[in-house]
Amino acid sequence: MSNEESFSEDEEDWLDLDLGQPAAIKSKTLFEEQPLDLNTEQNVYLDETIAQQKKSLKKPALRITAADRKIRLQIHQMHLLCLTYHLCIRNLWCNDEALKNLSRIVPPGIKASLHCSSQKSQMIRNKSFQQALVALCEVWKRHFKITRSGLRKPWYGALQNDTLSYEPVSKEDFLKAAKALEGDRDTGSQLFVSLLRSLDVPTRLVFSLQTLSFRFVGASAEGRSPQISTDSPPQDSLEYLFSPSDSSSDSTASKRRRTLKPGFSSSSPVHASPVLEKPQFIDSPKPVFWAEVFNTSMQKWVCIDPFGDASSVGKPSRFEPSSSDTLNQMTYVFAVESSGYMKDVTxxxxxxxxxIMRNRLEMFPFGSDWLNLFLSKLKRPQDIYRDSDAIEDAELLRLEQAEGIPKNIQDLKDHPIFAIERHLRKNEVIDPKKSCGRLSTKKGVELVYPRKYVKLVFSADRWYRKGRVVKPGIQPLKYAKDKAKGTIPLYGEEQTDLYIPKPVVANVVPKNAYGNIDLYTSNMLPYGAYHCTHAFAEKSAKLLEMDYARAVTSFDFHKRISRPHYDGIVVSKKYKEALLQVASGLEWTQEEETHKQNFKMGVQLWKRIISGLRIRQRIMEEYS
Incomplete structure (x- = not known):
C-alpha cells in the first residue's frame, strides 16, 4: 500500500469521528478568534456543564430482558397463526366458482397436453406435462399485469413507524383483479392456481410465510426499514463548519466528502427539467406465493412460478432467496390443497x-411439539392418507438426511446435528471426542463432532441442587473461570450419583448448617420424613413442640443476591396426622376471624350509608 492510499484512509477514518462538541461550539466559525478569559473558575464551571451535556447526550444502552424475548416469541407465534389463516382464506377464494372463466385464455392445445392420454409412455406424458406448464406460464405473463408490490419481509421498525406499504385485499377486490387481470404478484400467483384448478389439474397454493422474527438484530437495524430510502445522507460535522448555508448536501457533495475533493457552491444552481417517471414496484426476485402441480405420470408435485423463468419449473432450488435479500425470507413454507389440507414443505x-431452523420454533424445547400440534389440525388425517403422501414424506425425509456438514463456520453454530469446539458454551463438553469430519479454516483444520456427543457439565454445587453428588476421586471434564469464585471444576452426569439423605432417627429431622433441610428434588426427602406444604404447618409444629425443619426448594436471585425459597416444613411421618389436624383447625379459626372482621366492617359501612342517607333526607326537607 502506498503512502497516499494510507493517508487517504486515515483521513476518512478521522472524518467519521464524532467529536461530541456542543451545538454552541459547532455553530461558530472554525477560524474565529476568541478573547482570552483568565477567569479559571468560570472555565471550570463551563467544562463541568459541557461534561454534563455529553453525559446527557449519550444514548441509553439497549438491555434485552427475558420478558422482551418472551414477548417477541409470542408475537412470532401469533404472526405465524395469522399468516396461516391468511393462506387458508386465499386458498378458499381460489376455489370460487366465478374464477372458472379464467380458463378461456388457455389455448386448446395446452389443455390437451395437461391431460395426456394414459396409453402413452411415462416419459412422453411427463414431457408433455412439463411443456404445457411452461406454455401456460407464458400465456399467463402476457395476460396478467403487475400494478403494485406484494408481501415482503416485515421489520419491527416498519411496524413502529407505520411504513408498511401493503394494503389489505377483500374478496371483492380479488374478484375484480381476476376480471381485470391486474394486481400484485401474489394475487397473480393465486389466480394462476385458480386457473390450474379450473383446468382440473390438482394444484396446491404455496406460501413462504414472512413472519416477524423472534430474534433481536440490534437497535440500528430494528429502527429502519429495508426499503430503499430517498432521503439525503446526514451531514458531516466538518462540512457543516465549512458550509455557507444550512441546506442539506446533495449526492455530489457526499461524493466530494468521500474523495476529499474541494467543491465550490453556486449561487444560482441549474436544475434539470422534471421528468415524469413511471412508478416502480420493488419486489424480491424470488416469489412469496407460487403453485405446486401434481404430475400424475411421475406421482410427484412440481413447483411452478407463473412469473418466473421456464427453467424454474420443477426446480425447487430456484425458489430460495439469498440471505442478503431484505425483502424476502424463507423460514416456513406451507402448501395447501384445494380441499384445505396443509403441509409443511420447507x-x-x-x-x-x-x-434456517435457527429462525424457526424448533430451536426451542417446546417448538417442535407446538408446531406439530398446530399443523396436525390442518394436515390430511391418517384414515385418508394416500400413497402419494407417503412418497412425498419419504422425499422430504431424504432431503433432510442428505444435508451434509456445512462449509461455513457460522452455519455450524447451534447446528442440531454437528458441532465444533469453538461454539461450545461454558457448560458444554464433547465426550467422547470421535470426529465425523474436518473443516479448513484460517486457523487451521478443525474437527467436526456429532451433536449427540455434546454433554452438559455443571459444578458440584449445581449437581447437588439437581439431587446428585459427585463421585469421590473423580476428575472434572472441564474447568470454568468465574470472577468471584475463580476456577470452578465441572462434572458430567455420569460422574455423579443420586443423593441419598440421612434418615429420620428418633423423630429428629436431619438439618443443614443453617437449621433447614435441602429439598431441591423429591429424592432428597429423608426416609421416614413427611413434607407438609400447608400454610399453617410451621405454626402447628411450634404449638405441638415437634422437631421440624424448613424446606429449601430453590433460590431466588435478585440484583446478584441469592435468597432461599422456603416451601413448607419437613417432620417425622409419625406426626403427620396430628400436624394436619392442628393446621386445619388453625385454618378454620383464621377463616372465622376473617369472617367476623368482614362482617364487622360491613356493618360499619352499612351504618355509614344509613347515616349519610338520613343527613341527605334532612337537608332535602329543610332546604328544598
Whole structure:
C-alpha cells in the first residue's frame, strides 16, 4: 500500500469521528478568534456543564430482558397463526366458482397436453406435462399485469413507524383483479392456481410465510426499514463548519466528502427539467406465493412460478432467496390443497434447512411439539392418507438426511446435528471426542463432532441442587473461570450419583448448617420424613413442640443476591396426622376471624350509608 492510499484512509477514518462538541461550539466559525478569559473558575464551571451535556447526550444502552424475548416469541407465534389463516382464506377464494372463466385464455392445445392420454409412455406424458406448464406460464405473463408490490419481509421498525406499504385485499377486490387481470404478484400467483384448478389439474397454493422474527438484530437495524430510502445522507460535522448555508448536501457533495475533493457552491444552481417517471414496484426476485402441480405420470408435485423463468419449473432450488435479500425470507413454507389440507414443505425448497431452523420454533424445547400440534389440525388425517403422501414424506425425509456438514463456520453454530469446539458454551463438553469430519479454516483444520456427543457439565454445587453428588476421586471434564469464585471444576452426569439423605432417627429431622433441610428434588426427602406444604404447618409444629425443619426448594436471585425459597416444613411421618389436624383447625379459626372482621366492617359501612342517607333526607326537607 502506498503512502497516499494510507493517508487517504486515515483521513476518512478521522472524518467519521464524532467529536461530541456542543451545538454552541459547532455553530461558530472554525477560524474565529476568541478573547482570552483568565477567569479559571468560570472555565471550570463551563467544562463541568459541557461534561454534563455529553453525559446527557449519550444514548441509553439497549438491555434485552427475558420478558422482551418472551414477548417477541409470542408475537412470532401469533404472526405465524395469522399468516396461516391468511393462506387458508386465499386458498378458499381460489376455489370460487366465478374464477372458472379464467380458463378461456388457455389455448386448446395446452389443455390437451395437461391431460395426456394414459396409453402413452411415462416419459412422453411427463414431457408433455412439463411443456404445457411452461406454455401456460407464458400465456399467463402476457395476460396478467403487475400494478403494485406484494408481501415482503416485515421489520419491527416498519411496524413502529407505520411504513408498511401493503394494503389489505377483500374478496371483492380479488374478484375484480381476476376480471381485470391486474394486481400484485401474489394475487397473480393465486389466480394462476385458480386457473390450474379450473383446468382440473390438482394444484396446491404455496406460501413462504414472512413472519416477524423472534430474534433481536440490534437497535440500528430494528429502527429502519429495508426499503430503499430517498432521503439525503446526514451531514458531516466538518462540512457543516465549512458550509455557507444550512441546506442539506446533495449526492455530489457526499461524493466530494468521500474523495476529499474541494467543491465550490453556486449561487444560482441549474436544475434539470422534471421528468415524469413511471412508478416502480420493488419486489424480491424470488416469489412469496407460487403453485405446486401434481404430475400424475411421475406421482410427484412440481413447483411452478407463473412469473418466473421456464427453467424454474420443477426446480425447487430456484425458489430460495439469498440471505442478503431484505425483502424476502424463507423460514416456513406451507402448501395447501384445494380441499384445505396443509403441509409443511420447507425442506423441499431450502438447501440449508438446519441453518434456517435457527429462525424457526424448533430451536426451542417446546417448538417442535407446538408446531406439530398446530399443523396436525390442518394436515390430511391418517384414515385418508394416500400413497402419494407417503412418497412425498419419504422425499422430504431424504432431503433432510442428505444435508451434509456445512462449509461455513457460522452455519455450524447451534447446528442440531454437528458441532465444533469453538461454539461450545461454558457448560458444554464433547465426550467422547470421535470426529465425523474436518473443516479448513484460517486457523487451521478443525474437527467436526456429532451433536449427540455434546454433554452438559455443571459444578458440584449445581449437581447437588439437581439431587446428585459427585463421585469421590473423580476428575472434572472441564474447568470454568468465574470472577468471584475463580476456577470452578465441572462434572458430567455420569460422574455423579443420586443423593441419598440421612434418615429420620428418633423423630429428629436431619438439618443443614443453617437449621433447614435441602429439598431441591423429591429424592432428597429423608426416609421416614413427611413434607407438609400447608400454610399453617410451621405454626402447628411450634404449638405441638415437634422437631421440624424448613424446606429449601430453590433460590431466588435478585440484583446478584441469592435468597432461599422456603416451601413448607419437613417432620417425622409419625406426626403427620396430628400436624394436619392442628393446621386445619388453625385454618378454620383464621377463616372465622376473617369472617367476623368482614362482617364487622360491613356493618360499619352499612351504618355509614344509613347515616349519610338520613343527613341527605334532612337537608332535602329543610332546604328544598
Amino acid at each position: 425442506r423441499r425448497y431450502t438447501s440449508r434447512y438446519y441453518r
